[in-house]
Amino acid sequence: MTQIKICGLMRPADVVMVNRAQPDAIGMVFAPGRRRQITVATARQLAQQLDSRIRRVGVFTTNQLSEILALVQQHIIQVVQLHAAVDDPRIASLMAAHVPVIQAMPPANATQCQADYLLLDNARPGSGQVLDWNQLQSQRPIRPFILAGGLTPTNVVTAINKLHPAMVDVASGVETAGNKDREKIDLMVQRAHQMGVSAPLLTRNMEELA
Numbered sequence: 213m214t215q216i217k218i219c220g221l222m223r224p225a226d227v228v229m230v231n232r233a234q235p236d237a238i239g240m241v242f243a244p245g246r247r248r249q250i251t252v253a254t255a256r257q258l259a260q261q262l263d264s265r266i267r268r269v270g271v272f273t274t275n276q277l278s279e280i281l282a283l284v285q286q287h288i289i290q291v292v293q294l295h296a297a298v299d300d301p302r303i304a305s306l307m308a309a310h311v312p313v314i315q316a317m318p319p320a321n322a323t324q325c326q327a328d329y330l331l332l333d334n335a336r337p338g339s340g341q342v343l344d345w346n347q348l349q350s351q352r353p354i355r356p357f358i359l360a361g362g363l364t365p366t367n368v369v370t371a372i373n374k375l376h377p378a379m380v381d382v383a384s385g386v387e388t389a390g391n392k393d394r395e396k397i398d399l400m401v402q403r404a405h406q407m408g409v410s411a412p413l414l415t416r417n418m419e420e421l422a
């Protein structure tokens with residue numbers, strides 16, 4: 213079983229789809245100016261409607277540390293996913309506050325990951341661009357990692373067989389015309405869960421943060 217995160221939920225209808233499909237985690241994007249950015253009010257509503265077995269990840273870029281911590285303290289999110297420089301000081305601050313952190317980075321920087329979880333993604337997150345899997349195969353990280361970047365129901369099985377990620381992460385590949393698509397989400401979750409080897413991820417401090 214490979215775990216799966218469905219990223220970029222924006223509407224209550226998206227929550228209905230994931231509650232049915234049962235991915236391991238979902239992502240809510242707070243990155244300023246991005247198409248999938250949602251407000252705190254929308255995030256609170258989505259979090260309340262989400263099945264409590266599904267982890268709630270907040271996705272951030274240039275956001276203030278105080279904004280990120282407030283979302284954790286209000287139990288809107290349980291895990292922070294940061295797309296930032298490798299040595300961003302917010303990572304150490306969040307970890308010192310016992311907040312589980314996913315650090316997103318291109319494969320070339322993977323050894324510099326200082327966070328709880330490593331996410332391999334391309335330089336334009338959420339754009340649907342596929343990473344260079346052949347190159348990644350020759351420089352696979354030794355620690356468990358999350359794979360993102362242009363995954364779809366069609367290519368996810370090949371990606372898992374080639375790269376053995378502990379979790380796959382998808383935004384564009386489960387959308388049609390910019391909205392989440394129920395059939396694509398169902399297929400993506402089924403295929404990820406049927407494939408690969410289970411590695412525990414996104415488990416640290418979850419009881420405290422539920």
Ligand SMILES: O=C(O)c1ccccc1NCC(=O)[C@H](O)[C@H](O)COP(=O)(O)O
Pocket residue numbers: 218219220239241243246247248249271272273295333336337338339340341360361362363381382383384385
């Ligand atoms: O999804 C976004 O719009 C986004 C914006 C800014 C920072 C991160 C963002 N998404 C992060 C994710 O976890 C996506 O699932 C990941 O980048 C894969 O996206 P895609 O290639 O579209 O499947």
